[in-house]
Amino acid sequence: MTDVANVRHVPQIKIPATYMRGGTSKGVFFKLSDLPQAAQMPGEARDKLLLRVIGSPDPYEKQIDGMGGATSSTSKTVILSKSHSPDHDVDYVFGQVSIDKPYVDWSGNCGNLSAAVGPFAIANGLVDPARVPENGVVEVRIWQVNIQKTIVSQVPIVNGEVQETGDFELDGVTFPAAEIPVAFMDPADGEGAIFPTGNLMDDLDVPGVGILKATLINAGIPTVFINAADIGYRGTELQEAINGDSQALSMFETIRAHGAVRMGLISDISEAASRQHTPKVAFVGPPVDYVASSGQAVNADDIDLVVRALSMGKLHHAMMGTAAVAIAAAAAIEGTLVNLAAGGGKRQSVTFGHPSGSLRVGAEANLIDGRWQIDQAIMSRSARILMEGTVRVPGDSF
Template sequence: MPYGPQLKIPATYMRGGTSKGVFFKLDDLPDAARQPGEARDKLLLRVIGSPDPYEKQIDGMGAATSSTSKTVILSKSESPEHDVDYLFGQVAIDKPFVDWSGNCGNLSAAVGPFAITHGLVDPGRIPENGVVEVRIWQVNIQKTIVSRVPMANGEVQETGDFELDGVTFPAAEIPVAFMDPADGEGAIFPTGNLIDDLEVPGVGTLKATMINAGIPTVFINAADIGYAGTELQEAINGDSQALSMFETIRAHGAVRMGLIKHVDEAANRQHTPKVAFVAPPAGYTASSGKMIDACDVDLLVRALSMGKLHHAMMGTAAVAIASAAAIKGTLVNAAAGGVERDAVTFGHPSGSLRVGAQASLVDGRWQIDKAVMSRSARVLMEGTVRVPSDTLNQ
């Protein structure tokens, strides 16, 4: 059979926070992939190199982790209150599946720089030097993100001295504010409770805080499942029984949160909810060899993403952590000392992170007004990504 030349699609490979992904302008995609559906999913799967039964993504742009198997589609916003529409796709590694159910908080930091560079922000709002506020509409969860991007001599400033645990080299700081970050229109606490008894077959009944802020997240106590909260990736990702346990907890939490109707549906909703375990402050050695002292953090948090312990912390999960920490009575707040707070510093496998959140009780229901954290972003490569010409037809 004849084989045609590969498709060439303009794309930018960017780091945002502790994640990497392939960024596209909507108008640069092939016609069939400009609308949600099978053609778009097939294209993004092939770009990233999935599904790959070897779980290496050798034949694509992915790097075989949940942090690097990501895609972003951006377009100029039709809303006068926003500059850019931001759609995030989490690509499964070993399955033919793109999860559109949530946001990526880390890559949110790269959206503003990309939008400025690619003409999606009104040039009249961009200073030669200073900071430009980029107003982002997060399409997956229908929420606003405000990013403050530094400019130097008419270009996005990417280099700087801001250090972020989980990223080897310093870069320019980009503060990112997640406004009213509840995922979709649901309540912050879908069950109506700050703490629930979550029955998990084969595990037991666990105390759980299930919150819908930044990204739906199920928080449990580390001690209740035999952990200290100081674990690094190899302690969990090399333990198939532990991974199975966490997936079972996640699936039953998803049902209780109303995200799915039956635990079997969790396999097709891998990106959300997240499951995380918390513990009071303790000293440990981070994956980089950096010593984290108990007095430098308010609590410890470890979170799983796409079935594996994350090497640092997902940006959206950081929003969930700060939101839960701001509300007395949650497991997260209790682990952080049980005091009122509007910011929290937590220890994760790569180090620590400080995130702020403002919570308020309105008509008997909690809401998160905004959550703020600093990230950084950098263009790694730009040009065209290539995929076989029959990708959309397979």
């Protein structure tokens, strides 16, 4: 019989946290000041803590012993604090937690969870209460720390509190909620280099695949766009058609890795494995009828093009918010693969079909001194608090 008194026992610690849905993603939200002191700065302690919170690394890929949902859309963490900038309300740090590997990727943003940042900030006192009306809308200016960009969220207020319920429907989310328009300002990555190669379209030489036409764009999130037909797809595929095909997933990862090198995100193919969050790979096609994962019919007449995107090595169930920004930006620029799939010509918005339905996004492009510029990309999302209180982790987790 084990002598319980002599068994090493490390008590769990409690950390204030909120579990939130934003768009078609959900994650664990923290106020920076609520984190243990060692995790209030970027580094190993913070990464280890968030891995344990989410339940990673998990060789079973289920995240049973954590808050993660075992998909790229649900293995996410957010850290918020009052902004150091007088032009912003809140600083937003996003961590994409790997499911089966011991790392947190800080290289990009989550556009879907961006919609939840404003509501969380208001509810947790990170926005000046004097700016919150009894009824109306609060404009929350968010500084996205990962990508050093501004996001502006329009959060509805009813009776002095954030409105969460409503009749706004978002394909990929089961229940309706309140609409939150989100604007991603100057979404080009880096110093305005929307096209890192300088080209609207490139020939991407991918071993085992061949030379693919590709649009490599830094807007919202670095994204590699290719034609569905060039890799044997229609652009109407659902998750099961790709995520159960190991050869297809390997092909997409090879495309992603070579796209990352071409975009200057990494210097060698071997580095792609430690940078899974960016870039994304998406394949596009002209509008066509198909049935979404919910059973809903998507009619070609109601959309401008079809798009499928991969996140963290798997086909996404809907569309990442940041990739939707990339779609909006690319569609607005004549000559990109996205623009051509949508029929070409100048446009300020597109409606694209994704695995869960469709989404309308808007952006306006301008060619200034020989360089393309996107002032902002806009889409509507929704957000809701699912649970709030404390999350527990063993005290020796970090």
